[in-house]
Amino acid sequence: xxxxxxxxxxxxxxxxxxxxxxxxxxxxxxxxxxxxxxxxxxxxxxxxxxxxxxxxxxxxxxxxxxxxxxxxxxxxxxxxxxxxxxxxxxxxxxxxxxxxxxxxxxxxxxxxxxxxxxxxxxxxxxxxxxxxxxxxxxxxxxxxxxxxxxxxxxxxxxxxxxxxxxxxxxxxxxxxxxxxxxxxxxxxxxxxxxxxxxxxxxxxxxxxxxxxxxxxxxxxxxxxxxxxxxxxxxxxxxxxxxxxxxxxxxxxxxxxxxxxxxxxxxxxxxxxxxxxxxxxxxxxxxxxxxxxxxxxxxxxxxxxxxxxxxxxxxxxxxxxxxxxxxxxxxxxxxxxxxxxxxxxxxxxxxxxxxxxxxxxxxxxxxxxxxxxxxxxxxxxxxxxxxxxxxxxxxxxxxxxxxxxxxxxxxxxxxxxxxxxxxxxxxxxxxxxxxxxxxxxxxxxxxxxxxxxxxxxxxxxxxxxxxxxxxxxxxxxxxxxxxxxxxxxxxxxxxxxxxxxxxxxxxxxxxxxxxxxxxx
Amino acid sequence: xxxxxxxxxxxxxxxxxxxxxxxxxxxxxxxxxxxxxxxxxxxxxxxxxxxxxxxxxxxxxxxxxxxxxxxxxxxxxxxxxxxxxxxxxxxxxxxxxxxxxxxxxxxxxxxxxxxxxxxxxxxxxxxxxxxxxxxxxxxxxxxxxxxxxxxxxxxxxxxxxxxxxxxxxxxxxxxxxxxxxxxxxxxxxxxxxxxxxxxxxxxxxxxxxxxxxxxxxxxxxxxxxxxxxxxxxxxxxxxxxxxxxxxxxxxxxxxxxxxxxxxxxxx
Numbered sequence: 086x087x088x089x090x091x092x093x094x095x096x097x098x099x100x101x102x103x104x105x106x107x108x109x110x111x112x113x114x115x116x117x118x119x120x121x122x123x124x125x126x127x128x129x130x131x132x133x134x135x136x137x138x139x140x141x142x143x144x145x146x147x148x149x150x151x152x153x154x155x156x157x158x159x160x161x162x163x164x165x166x167x168x169x170x171x172x173x174x175x176x177x178x179x180x181x182x183x184x185x186x187x188x189x190x191x192x193x194x195x196x197x198x199x200x201x202x203x204x205x206x207x208x209x210x211x212x213x214x215x216x217x218x219x220x221x222x223x224x225x226x227x228x229x230x231x232x233x234x235x236x237x238x239x240x241x242x243x244x245x246x247x248x249x250x251x252x253x254x255x256x257x258x259x260x261x262x263x264x265x266x267x268x269x270x271x272x273x274x275x276x277x278x279x280x281x282x283x284x285x286x287x288x289x290x291x292x293x294x295x296x297x298x299x300x301x302x303x304x305x306x307x308x309x310x311x312x313x314x315x316x317x318x319x320x321x322x323x324x325x326x327x328x329x330x331x332x333x334x335x336x337x338x339x340x341x342x343x344x345x346x347x348x349x350x351x352x353x354x355x356x357x358x359x360x361x362x363x364x365x366x367x368x369x370x371x372x373x374x375x376x377x378x379x380x381x382x383x384x385x386x387x388x389x390x391x392x393x394x395x396x397x398x399x400x401x402x403x404x405x406x407x408x409x410x411x412x413x414x415x416x417x418x419x420x421x422x423x424x425x426x427x428x429x430x431x432x433x434x435x436x437x438x439x440x441x442x443x444x445x446x447x448x449x450x451x452x453x454x455x456x457x458x459x460x461x462x463x464x465x466x467x468x469x470x471x472x473x474x475x476x477x478x479x480x481x482x483x484x485x486x487x488x489x490x491x492x493x494x495x496x497x498x499x500x501x502x503x504x505x506x507x508x509x510x511x512x513x514x515x516x517x518x519x520x521x522x523x524x525x526x527x528x529x530x531x532x533x534x535x536x537x538x539x540x541x542x543x544x545x546x547x548x549x550x551x552x553x554x555x556x557x558x559x560x561x562x563x564x565x566x567x568x569x570x571x572x573x574x575x576x577x578x579x580x581x582x583x584x585x586x587x588x589x590x591x592x593x594x595x596x597x598x599x600x601x602x603x604x
Numbered sequence: 605x606x607x608x609x610x611x612x613x614x615x616x617x618x619x620x621x622x623x624x625x626x627x628x629x630x631x632x633x634x635x636x637x638x639x640x641x642x643x644x645x646x647x648x649x650x651x652x653x654x655x656x657x658x659x660x661x662x663x664x665x666x667x668x669x670x671x672x673x674x675x676x677x678x679x680x681x682x683x684x685x686x687x688x689x690x691x692x693x694x695x696x697x698x699x700x701x702x703x704x705x706x707x708x709x710x711x712x713x714x715x716x717x718x719x720x721x722x723x724x725x726x727x728x729x730x731x732x733x734x735x736x737x738x739x740x741x742x743x744x745x746x747x748x749x750x751x752x753x754x755x756x757x758x759x760x761x762x763x764x765x766x767x768x769x770x771x772x773x774x775x776x777x778x779x780x781x782x783x784x785x786x787x788x789x790x791x792x793x794x795x796x797x798x799x800x801x802x803x804x805x806x807x808x809x810x811x812x813x814x815x816x817x818x819x820x821x822x823x824x825x826x827x828x829x830x831x832x833x834x835x836x837x838x839x840x841x842x843x844x845x846x847x848x849x850x851x852x853x854x855x856x857x858x859x860x861x862x863x864x865x866x867x868x869x870x871x
């Protein structure tokens with residue numbers, strides 16, 4: 086038996102292995118499909134989901150028509166984002182239709198962009214195989230698009246794929262390759278950022294769950310490291326710096342090797358995602374808090390005896406009002422993002438940095454003792470008493486389940502340990518000045534915009550020196566501070582603070598004379 | 605079939621010879637020509653080994669083809685079984701051992717110069733240019749202030765950069781390699797430098813970029829999901845430009861934002 090079996094075995098094994106081979110190939114091919122990334126889509130906020138179905142559908146539709154989806158982006162021109170493209174207008178011409186050539190003039194600032202975008206290696210212009218898209222903004226063809234296949238720089242004539250009977254009138258404006266920057270931003274974002282920050286910029290990409298601190302969720306329109314005044318938005322330059330130099334102490338790496346235009350494209354895409362997210366957030370706030378159109382509230386009202394027709398009327402009203410609401414909130418958003426780029430939004434120190442001396446640092450130490458120790462701790466180790474207390478959630482008004490501090494995204498955070506010499510928002514003195522003057526809103530670090538800029542510089546000097554502090558260096562300073570606090574009213578903090586202010590200005594006066602002596 | 609294998613085993617060594625001869629000239633094995641003097645010596649060692657291996661390969665192939673050729677002629681003769689030949693075994697042990705010993709001794713000075721700190725060029729050893737701290741997933745760099753010597757401990761005057769290591773060209777430079785988290789590897793393919801960064805250790809590494817220019821710096825040790833992101837660059841500058849770059853970095857790092865405003869007001 087056994088013997089005869091052995092004789093047969095090799096054949097069946099071979100057959101089997103053939104089947105196995107075929108199966109293995111099949112699995113491999115199927116595997117490619119099974120592991121291919123899921124369709125990218127913008128996720129919907131939880132709050133939008135909680136809205137009653139008609140309203141949430143209207144919100145989603147309006148979002149789609151204003152921003153599109155990851156496959157088909159929409160450039161909502163209301164938003165102050167550089168969507169890309171080259172603008173220009175047609176020139177007077179005697180040519181008559183049907184024709185596909187017409188003279189144009191590019192806007193002065195767009196001229197360079199035109200050359201940079203389309204100049205081919207041989208000096209001619211390269212518009213790709215299907216031609217560069219040209220969208221008419223005004224005139225006869227407004228809203229229509231054509232495809233540019235050639236440009237003659239001598240006669241300044243564009244050649245389009247399409248022939249038209251009536252040539253566009255002189256002065257009709259157009260955009261060539263509109264949305265190019267946003268599209269390239271999308272591709273770069275998908276390559277470099279998506280796996281942490283997510284398709285929608287919700288900070289929930291596939292690798293996000295392994296990270297602490299969590300990647301930033303852009304959808305509140307709030308960023309920590311910015312050089313603008315406390316209430317203002319982040320500037321393009323601030324985001325650019327973060328991407329370029331990374332954030333030491335977090336998982337955000339440096340993308341220094343990116344070309345400038347790529348960096349710009351990513352910044353614009355991130356701003357655009359942020360605007361999209363914030364708009365949805367604000368719309369939800371309005372619909373939930375002001376109109377109360379969530380499933381939960383409506384169910385409650387129904388059980389309280391409110392009539393269906395009445396509720397339906399409110400829902401219909403909200404749905405009909407949706408486009409207007411998007412328009413109005415969009416305007417507000419656009420204004421705030423534009424304002425951030427204005428010069429007056431930038432924090433510029435009113436005085437130059439105070440010379441870094443022991444006296445200056447001692448004044449900084451006093452300010453630190455007064456304002457910063459609750460969170461950053463007596464020695465700057467980031468272990469102040471607030472990190473042990475239960476804090477109140479400002480949105481719900483209830484205490485958090487865990488002791489310690491929380492940022493506006495609801496993540497547990499730790500005040501910076503200043504003895505490590507790691508400065509997330511940059512280590513230049515001006516970076517630290519920006520942190521102090523502007524605060525770090527999202528992490529609830531207060532701003533000191535009204536404090537004497539000299540004292541802020543003293544504090545910057547002190548903070549920069551904490552990692553190099555010798556034991557007992559500030560014992561005398563601390564003693565003096567606590568004694569003056571005791572004298573001025575004992576354990577009542579308020580009294581101590583009131584008294585501390587004049588002491589501080591005295592210190593400043595003596596300090597500045599000393600430093601001028603040195604200089 | 606017999607003739608197929610015969611031809612196959614003849615073509616292989618011939619192809620090997622052809623590839624071996626043209627490969628170094630075509631820059632096939634290396635990412636461009638070595639950009640450093642030590643790199644050139646490493647390349648010539650590599651080429652030497654390439655020639656030895658090719659020679660060995662050809663020899664064994666000839667022997668193989670000879671055996672195939674000889675036995676293919678005798679259809680009726682049975683193969684004989686050998687219990688081994690003491691003499692042959694001695695020969696094929698001593699000859700490779702001799703070759704390996706030769707390689708080991710011949711490359712020793714290059715190895716020592718590359719890895720043994722006391723053999724490093726003196727001027728590099730005296731003044732390390734920077735500390736390179738690898739971390740998931742970037743290279744953080746700390747320079748001493750111009751005119752000072754780099755200390756192991758952070759100094760208040762130190763200058764910091766990320767993903768761009770600036771060094772003077774045409775002279776040996778030394779860095780201290782560290783890692784903040786897991787194991788990484790400091791790899792300069794064009795300069796033929798590769799050194800693991802090991803947690804808890806400060807590893808001195810020296811190299812010399814013959815020509816000013818940009819060189820690729822990558823991580824050569826799988827260090828986590830973002831390993832591929834650890835691309836950076838080494839910029840070698842002529843001495844004067846290097847000093848200017850350091851001054852510029854120092855100035856940028858002490859930026860207090862105030863002078864800027866003053867300048868723009870004046871304009």
